[in-house]
Amino acid sequence: METTFSMVKPDGVAKNLIGEVIKRYEAAGLKVIGLKLTKLTREKAEELYSIHKGKPFYDDLVEFILSGPVVPMVLTGEYAIAKVRDVMGATDPKQAAPGTIRGDFAEEIGQNIVHGADSLESAKREIPIFFSGDDIIRARLNKC
DSSP states (O other), X not given: OEEEEEEEOHHHHHTTXXXXXXXXXXXXXXXXXXXXXXXXXHHHHHHHTXXXXXXTTHHHHHHHHTSSOBXXXXXXXXXXXXXXXXXXXXXXXXXXXXXXXXXXXXXXXXXXXXXXXXXXXXXXXXXXXXXXXOHHHXXXXXXX
16 A cells, blocks of 8 residues: 555646546545645745756746645555556646546646656655644555
8 A cells, every 4th residue: 555645736726627636546446535725835835846946847837836726635545656647647748648637638738737746755755745734644654
């Protein structure tokens, strides 16, 4: 069993895709153990995307994630990280397969509906940004 992080980005929230994203994760055998609707502070946005600091797209990435509410979630299940990545599809919607979230709903790489941790290390870094006070989630993450 793995625990991972995903987030519906502002464009996904604006397009009313929160339920669809959750439905697809659950259909893949994942269980939602943490979920909320929130608006990020600049500090949290910069912390989330700190691995991209200094890259040409960093400022646009931060501004976009601040543009509206997001829905961060913690998911658990067998091979959760790989399943989330498969369900999301390729980062560039033009390369994402039909039937994936990005393949079906995203229009451009900068606004591609969802974010998902790409590794256990990323999940362990990203989850506490949003769920730091949740004892159940912290206990689950410590088992990974």
